[in-house]
Amino acid sequence: MYSFNNDYSEGAHPKILEAMTRTNLVQNGGYGLDEHCTRAREIIRQETGSKDADVHFIVGGTQTNLITIATALRPWQAVICVAQGHINVHETGAIEATGHKVLAMPGKEGKLTPDEIIQAFEYHTDEHMVQPKMVYISNSTEIGTQYSKAELEALHRLCREKELYLFLDGARLGSALTSTVNDLSVKDIAALTDVFYIGGTKAGALFGEALVITHPDLKPDFRFMMKQRGALLAKGWLLGIQFEELFTDGLYYELASHANDMADILREGIRNMGYTFFSPSFTNQLFPIFPESVINTLQKEFIFSIQEKEEDRSVIRLVTSWATRQEECEHFLSVLKTCSM
Amino acid sequence: MYSFNNDYSEGAHPKILEAMTRTNLVQNGGYGLDEHCTRAREIIRQETGSKDADVHFIVGGTQTNLITIATALRPWQAVICVAQGHINVHETGAIEATGHKVLAMPGKEGKLTPDEIIQAFEYHTDEHMVQPKMVYISNSTEIGTQYSKAELEALHRLCREKELYLFLDGARLGSALTSTVNDLSVKDIAALTDVFYIGGTKAGALFGEALVITHPDLKPDFRFMMKQRGALLAKGWLLGIQFEELFTDGLYYELASHANDMADILREGIRNMGYTFFSPSFTNQLFPIFPESVINTLQKEFIFSIQEKEEDRSVIRLVTSWATRQEECEHFLSVLKTCSM
Amino acid sequence: MYSFNNDYSEGAHPKILEAMTRTNLVQNGGYGLDEHCTRAREIIRQETGSKDADVHFIVGGTQTNLITIATALRPWQAVICVAQGHINVHETGAIEATGHKVLAMPGKEGKLTPDEIIQAFEYHTDEHMVQPKMVYISNSTEIGTQYSKAELEALHRLCREKELYLFLDGARLGSALTSTVNDLSVKDIAALTDVFYIGGTKAGALFGEALVITHPDLKPDFRFMMKQRGALLAKGWLLGIQFEELFTDGLYYELASHANDMADILREGIRNMGYTFFSPSFTNQLFPIFPESVINTLQKEFIFSIQEKEEDRSVIRLVTSWATRQEECEHFLSVLKTCSM
Amino acid sequence: MYSFNNDYSEGAHPKILEAMTRTNLVQNGGYGLDEHCTRAREIIRQETGSKDADVHFIVGGTQTNLITIATALRPWQAVICVAQGHINVHETGAIEATGHKVLAMPGKEGKLTPDEIIQAFEYHTDEHMVQPKMVYISNSTEIGTQYSKAELEALHRLCREKELYLFLDGARLGSALTSTVNDLSVKDIAALTDVFYIGGTKAGALFGEALVITHPDLKPDFRFMMKQRGALLAKGWLLGIQFEELFTDGLYYELASHANDMADILREGIRNMGYTFFSPSFTNQLFPIFPESVINTLQKEFIFSIQEKEEDRSVIRLVTSWATRQEECEHFLSVLKTCSM
Structure with a gap:
């Protein structure tokens, strides 16, 4: 997980x-x-x-x-x-x-x-x-x-x-x-x-x-x-x-940029698959809206929180950080892709 | 006043x-x-x-x-x-x-x-x-x-x-x-x-x-x-x-009833002149909605508060009590009547 | 009492x-x-x-x-x-x-x-x-x-x-x-x-x-x-x-003076009988020190509080006010006198 | 220092x-x-x-x-x-x-x-x-x-x-x-x-x-x-x-013991030079009482706090810890010794 x-x-x-x-x-x-x-x-x-x-x-x-x-x-x-x-x-x-x-x-x-x-x-x-x-x-x-x-x-x-x-x-x-x-x-x-x-x-x-x-x-x-x-x-x-x-050599900004880069990968991938978002975020927190079935599949491999539960779809929250690994973002998208097919 | x-x-x-x-x-x-x-x-x-x-x-x-x-x-x-x-x-x-x-x-x-x-x-x-x-x-x-x-x-x-x-x-x-x-x-x-x-x-x-x-x-x-x-x-x-x-001889209820009776007079009078109310009150607080011009006229003889100001009309609050005098309620209605003509 | x-x-x-x-x-x-x-x-x-x-x-x-x-x-x-x-x-x-x-x-x-x-x-x-x-x-x-x-x-x-x-x-x-x-x-x-x-x-x-x-x-x-x-x-x-x-016509001071006058009567009477006080008060609160037996007798006719309990004597608190009656002060002293004999 | x-x-x-x-x-x-x-x-x-x-x-x-x-x-x-x-x-x-x-x-x-x-x-x-x-x-x-x-x-x-x-x-x-x-x-x-x-x-x-x-x-x-x-x-x-x-392998107690051992060295050394203490401590805080001149000398090489200032002598506080070095305790005593001569 x-x-x-x-x-x-x-x-x-x-x-x-x-x-x-x-x-x-x-x-x-x-x-x-x-x-x-x-x-x-x-x-x-x-x-x-x-x-x-x-x-x-x-x-x-x-x-x-x-x-x-x-x-x-x-x-x-x-x-x-x-x-x-x-x-x-x-x-x-x-x-x-x-x-x-x-x-x-x-x-x-x-x-x-x-x-x-x-x-x-x-x-x-x-x-x-x-x-x-x-x-x-x-x-x-x-x-x-x-x-x-x-x-x-x-x-x-x-x-x-x-x-x-x-x-x-x-x-x-x-x-x-x-x-x-x-x-x-x-x-x-x-x-x-x-x-x-x-x-x-x-x-x-x-x-x-x-x-x-x-x-x-x-x-x-x-x-x-x-x-x-x-x-x-x-x-x-x-x-x-x-x-x-x-705050030596810009480490703070470098780490924040990494978090954003990882979020960008997730956001663009999710968007390209046709999903929408609860809010227009360009930072390290994303709030995509997924059907329950998709969420169930994702939860088998990833931990994330449910922001708002609706009838048959929910807003989830995905957060990236300075430590987030790019391959995990890509893996997330590939799992998501399987749901969408 | x-x-x-x-x-x-x-x-x-x-x-x-x-x-x-x-x-x-x-x-x-x-x-x-x-x-x-x-x-x-x-x-x-x-x-x-x-x-x-x-x-x-x-x-x-x-x-x-x-x-x-x-x-x-x-x-x-x-x-x-x-x-x-x-x-x-x-x-x-x-x-x-x-x-x-x-x-x-x-x-x-x-x-x-x-x-x-x-x-x-x-x-x-x-x-x-x-x-x-x-x-x-x-x-x-x-x-x-x-x-x-x-x-x-x-x-x-x-x-x-x-x-x-x-x-x-x-x-x-x-x-x-x-x-x-x-x-x-x-x-x-x-x-x-x-x-x-x-x-x-x-x-x-x-x-x-x-x-x-x-x-x-x-x-x-x-x-x-x-x-x-x-x-x-x-x-x-x-x-x-x-x-x-x-709480001897029902004084409490008697006084509260008087307040309600006075409010009833006001409410029925106001309603009969075609005004509406912000809330359906049958107690001693009434919230009629009046045009500004009416409020201005009433304020010359009566003290009351404005509950909610809108563009050209407002909700006012009228409160009666155990001490409210019936003739003042009637006078209020008669002043209101002059506004409505 | x-x-x-x-x-x-x-x-x-x-x-x-x-x-x-x-x-x-x-x-x-x-x-x-x-x-x-x-x-x-x-x-x-x-x-x-x-x-x-x-x-x-x-x-x-x-x-x-x-x-x-x-x-x-x-x-x-x-x-x-x-x-x-x-x-x-x-x-x-x-x-x-x-x-x-x-x-x-x-x-x-x-x-x-x-x-x-x-x-x-x-x-x-x-x-x-x-x-x-x-x-x-x-x-x-x-x-x-x-x-x-x-x-x-x-x-x-x-x-x-x-x-x-x-x-x-x-x-x-x-x-x-x-x-x-x-x-x-x-x-x-x-x-x-x-x-x-x-x-x-x-x-x-x-x-x-x-x-x-x-x-x-x-x-x-x-x-x-x-x-x-x-x-x-x-x-x-x-x-x-x-x-x-x-604060009209000096009522405040007049009432306070009365309280002090009543305390003066008590204080002087108590002192004259040889008792001492916990504090040198010239206001409307007195703290005489009495043996338990005296306190017991006084408590039959008067209400007052015990300030500090010691072994066989205690400090009591006597408070006078604008409403204190002079005859009650004098009665207190006369009862006290009986104890002291 | x-x-x-x-x-x-x-x-x-x-x-x-x-x-x-x-x-x-x-x-x-x-x-x-x-x-x-x-x-x-x-x-x-x-x-x-x-x-x-x-x-x-x-x-x-x-x-x-x-x-x-x-x-x-x-x-x-x-x-x-x-x-x-x-x-x-x-x-x-x-x-x-x-x-x-x-x-x-x-x-x-x-x-x-x-x-x-x-x-x-x-x-x-x-x-x-x-x-x-x-x-x-x-x-x-x-x-x-x-x-x-x-x-x-x-x-x-x-x-x-x-x-x-x-x-x-x-x-x-x-x-x-x-x-x-x-x-x-x-x-x-x-x-x-x-x-x-x-x-x-x-x-x-x-x-x-x-x-x-x-x-x-x-x-x-x-x-x-x-x-x-x-x-x-x-x-x-x-x-x-x-x-x-x-709390693995008793590290907690081992570290606390070290702090106490260091305090023991200080306490025994100070006591042997004839000084007294504000409190009978056998833990890692000591409160020796020193004349001002001694304190002034000690302050040139050591940091400690003054607990209570008196006229010409004071209670100081010496604290040892898991990290205190024995040679520094010994050095403290040797400096103290120079004051006492």
């Missing part, structure tokens, strides 16, 4: 394990106050063109989301996102557990539109309702789509005007930035948001997300909040080392 | 103020441990046919909702309600502030359907998502509609089957129970829910809601939670006195 | 009930946005000499404490108080339930000293510990003592220097301000704190605390927080009316 | 890195539902003699503490610990941030005594105060001391009697279990507590704590809470692999 179930089924790119092994017995200060983290922070500031940014390394995405949002919001404030937003559905109420309402809007192809933000903003008129104060988007989105530069600029302008913080969840940022339809650079991302993160877990690291805070309001005392929520890793340099490796 | 803005624009029924004045200098124990509360609890147990119920008196509805829900749920559990649910919209995120997600479903005429509960329940499959554990409904609802006995029985059965607590917000229970289309008794309400409350604030009291807990899981240590959330009123007997008065 | 158990055993001063009765059927806007509250706010601004203060009316003390503290603090911040502080012991963890640690210091005669604040402040050095940001004191204190002007000035100076908010719980402020040893005015209180409240519940109102916010950081969006925690009373004018009455 | 600053200054025992490298490209299921975790759970159940225990792997100690405590307690309940307890001082209010009060008692040599638990339990008498429901202890403690079997049995009996959950923080359990004065086995620990954890971070793992839940009340839905607090590691097998290695 080969798994297209997610992009965190394997460990880390070998360079990362090698760097960990090489430095294993060197003593380091704890909790991210070490030379590796210092260097990784500097590299990321340069890479993102945001020399005054605060950069923090956090083990996982849910932690990063909940800490960032709970730091940004006062108790009566809320965050706007799309209904499929990871924080709205797949974090077991982590945001609400910090005391904040998530205001979910339908979205369009998984993306939040300026109109929806205005609608949410204007609906909440007084102290009997929560006060929207942050916008959360994911790039790439939960259904594989991605924001264009024009779209992100429009969100940015609107958020500035309404005094809303714009937070971009970049758990799969690499895949978005290296897709064939992308027109955003990581510098654009930094310039057009108030805080965002560069996902490592799904991009070749063992674990780790690099949070980049550019808005001055969100910087003070951030490490207090990290510690309180259990997110100051004792051996914090393990995070620093991984981001040093990822 | 006469106000149809809400059902809490006046003080209390005179009998209540008289009882408070009569007992004013008698010493009482604090925090609801006094003879008035004891007697009021007993009266309510009899009235609701639930002799083993725990009865607590709380100053306001938001407090009652947040304390009840936060007591019932474990940290990862969520409450299902309709999108218009008071807890979802008009409590400034009070439930989320206790750490719990509100799962809002569209509803039908302001009422939650069994199908929607099943849908919400089945959507949440594992530990990556919140766990639905309570259903919150209002009777009458936020848009004036009300549950029939058959509807409440269906919800009750489903909740039992799925091990969901059923919580009924009765801020306007009196109006529901005395409406012309009602087929539920307060004993039915007690038998078909796990916890519910009888609203006093909108029904002739100065303030106060009587919470009736019938499910044994929800009873232990409830007063700890009340105290922690600031809901143990020091002079708790003030709550006891009010419910003693309301 | 006559109760010296607390200062909230009776209803309200008759003027308050009369005012409520007089205005009972006048329509008012909800949630504190009415003319009575507006007028009461203005009266309190003048009384406290703080013309720019925000004034809010809240039903009870625990609500007032938790809302004020949770509004002032960011998630990782803590509040310093004495070990006996109401928020530390007698609010069922209400402050912790909003997410904040209470840093309890021993105190001296129930009062927090500058040295203790410095100690707590300096102990918390980095992001592995909470960040002290507020100081909470009560005046009069939980054991009946009170701050002198010099003491409050010293706390004020220190808090300014350390950028700590200074919050004064004035549930029993009237008793402190009218005691024979007081040298503080309510204007001093306003000038030397960042936020404080004037207690009504224990001072002749049915219920209600008037919160006075002078520090600009603590003002924005305060009503959002009140609503979220269930503290926007629907019929908010009931609070406004009470404070209008209390 | 050599660091005795903590026991998490180096990476992991080489066997752990080798196992990670060996399995790096094998696909695994996410979130701890993989074969390594399954096997590690089984090994730990056998090792601890608790075949029905639920075992969860969590990245760090603060996360483990806050999740365990917040799962065990209802909103109004509190946890008892010693004043120095990690949860009371060094987790930035993580427990309070979940809504619960920490009831800190003085302790004796860093250990909680049955008398203190009784005192805390009896002090909290009604719904105006929090309800103690859990006892938190650390073994070894924050100041290097450890519980004897008799002491743990006494705590266990008392907790059973009072219906308090007993939770043991085993961040440094290995050091306690292998110290020369220990008389407890890990099976005893499991039998005498309701939930405890075996620390990996400070015992040769890169990171990770193995939580062992034996009390049935604490088991249901635990993974929901883990997910909500961001503690379900995507590549969860990394935790499983580490505990597989640690």
Whole structure:
């Protein structure tokens, strides 16, 4: 069985394990106050063109989301996102557990539109309702789509005007930035948001997300909040080392490109056989629609999840990663071909 | 200017103020441990046919909702309600502030359907998502509609089957129970829910809601939670006195009937002039749809809120109460008539 | 049985009930946005000499404490108080339930000293510990003592220097301000704190605390927080009316003086019989130390609480109020006298 | 500069890195539902003699503490610990941030005594105060001391009697279990507590704590809470692999013994030069008391923390680990010797 179930089924790119092994017995200060983290922070500031940014390394995405949002919001404030937003559905109420309402809007192809933000903003008129104060988007989105530069600029302008913080969840940022339809650079991302993160877990690291805070309001005392929520890793340099490796010689983009290339093979093959997709994804998550019989056949050799079950056909989710093997993509297509005959 | 803005624009029924004045200098124990509360609890147990119920008196509805829900749920559990649910919209995120997600479903005429509960329940499959554990409904609802006995029985059965607590917000229970289309008794309400409350604030009291807990899981240590959330009123007997008065000689139902009678006058008058309504309400909240010009004229003499603004007409909300004067209802209709000519 | 158990055993001063009765059927806007509250706010601004203060009316003390503290603090911040502080012991963890640690210091005669604040402040050095940001004191204190002007000035100076908010719980402020040893005015209180409240519940109102916010950081969006925690009373004018009455013609001080006068009678009588006190109180709470046998005799005719049980003697708490009858104080002393013979 | 600053200054025992490298490209299921975790759970159940225990792997100690405590307690309940307890001082209010009060008692040599638990339990008498429901202890403690079997049995009996959950923080359990004065086995620990954890971070793992839940009340839905607090590691097998290695061939105990051996060298050397200690530790944390001049000299070559500053001498903290080199301990003593001449 080969798994297209997610992009965190394997460990880390070998360079990362090698760097960990090489430095294993060197003593380091704890909790991210070490030379590796210092260097990784500097590299990321340069890479993102945001020399005054605060950069923090956090083990996982849910932690990063909940800490960032709970730091940004006062108790009566809320965050706007799309209904499929990871924080709205797949974090077991982590945001609400910090005391904040998530205001979910339908979205369009998984993306939040300026109109929806205005609608949410204007609906909440007084102290009997929560006060929207942050916008959360994911790039790439939960259904594989991605924001264009024009779209992100429009969100940015609107958020500035309404005094809303714009937070971009970049758990799969690499895949978005290296897709064939992308027109955003990581510098654009930094310039057009108030805080965002560069996902490592799904991009070749063992674990780790690099949070980049550019808005001055969100910087003070951030490490207090990290510690309180259990997110100051004792051996914090393990995070620093991984981001040093990822952002040396473009490894991060190289790995993300590989994931996209593998998805391209799958997508084109599937499309050529006449199947359609739930969403127009050019990133490492694909959502083809297959009849039950086809799914049953595929499940004999591949692991993947069912996104939406309909009567006699379903949307499945196929995820590629830095570690996905091309021959397995090709094998998937050949199995699919047998179903289609 | 006469106000149809809400059902809490006046003080209390005179009998209540008289009882408070009569007992004013008698010493009482604090925090609801006094003879008035004891007697009021007993009266309510009899009235609701639930002799083993725990009865607590709380100053306001938001407090009652947040304390009840936060007591019932474990940290990862969520409450299902309709999108218009008071807890979802008009409590400034009070439930989320206790750490719990509100799962809002569209509803039908302001009422939650069994199908929607099943849908919400089945959507949440594992530990990556919140766990639905309570259903919150209002009777009458936020848009004036009300549950029939058959509807409440269906919800009750489903909740039992799925091990969901059923919580009924009765801020306007009196109006529901005395409406012309009602087929539920307060004993039915007690038998078909796990916890519910009888609203006093909108029904002739100065303030106060009587919470009736019938499910044994929800009873232990409830007063700890009340105290922690600031809901143990020091002079708790003030709550006891009010419910003693309301449930002596049927005052509660009499006052609610008056509110409904006034709403009936308004509704029939408005309908006869050819206007339609946003929802089919037979309780003390009406939602007629008027052109802007009509609304402008009415606003010169009456206070009411705009529920939903559309292009050239809007839904307004008219609320009657135990204190509403019949001549003001008639005057409203006469002003409306001038608009319609 | 006559109760010296607390200062909230009776209803309200008759003027308050009369005012409520007089205005009972006048329509008012909800949630504190009415003319009575507006007028009461203005009266309190003048009384406290703080013309720019925000004034809010809240039903009870625990609500007032938790809302004020949770509004002032960011998630990782803590509040310093004495070990006996109401928020530390007698609010069922209400402050912790909003997410904040209470840093309890021993105190001296129930009062927090500058040295203790410095100690707590300096102990918390980095992001592995909470960040002290507020100081909470009560005046009069939980054991009946009170701050002198010099003491409050010293706390004020220190808090300014350390950028700590200074919050004064004035549930029993009237008793402190009218005691024979007081040298503080309510204007001093306003000038030397960042936020404080004037207690009504224990001072002749049915219920209600008037919160006075002078520090600009603590003002924005305060009503959002009140609503979220269930503290926007629907019929908010009931609070406004009470404070209008209390601060017309000095009723508030008159009632507090009466309570102190009654305590003076008790204190002097007890002292003259040779008993000692747990704390040097000149306010309406006395803590005499009696042998068990004396306590047993007193308990046959009077209700009071045991503060601290020791081997063969205990500290009891006697509380007088605006409603305490002089003849009952004298009767208490005469019963005590029989024990002592 | 050599660091005795903590026991998490180096990476992991080489066997752990080798196992990670060996399995790096094998696909695994996410979130701890993989074969390594399954096997590690089984090994730990056998090792601890608790075949029905639920075992969860969590990245760090603060996360483990806050999740365990917040799962065990209802909103109004509190946890008892010693004043120095990690949860009371060094987790930035993580427990309070979940809504619960920490009831800190003085302790004796860093250990909680049955008398203190009784005192805390009896002090909290009604719904105006929090309800103690859990006892938190650390073994070894924050100041290097450890519980004897008799002491743990006494705590266990008392907790059973009072219906308090007993939770043991085993961040440094290995050091306690292998110290020369220990008389407890890990099976005893499991039998005498309701939930405890075996620390990996400070015992040769890169990171990770193995939580062992034996009390049935604490088991249901635990993974929901883990997910909500961001503690379900995507590549969860990394935790499983580490505990597989640690509990194969006794590596865990071997590494802990080494840390203790190194501490023994330091302790005996320091003692022989006539210095005294703040606490009687036989584990890997030592708290010698040195004059300032000695500390200044030592700081030129070694990194360590100052535990308590006094006038002209201070308590310092020296921590050894699985990776501590014997020659550095000897060098420390030789430098110390030069100071003492």
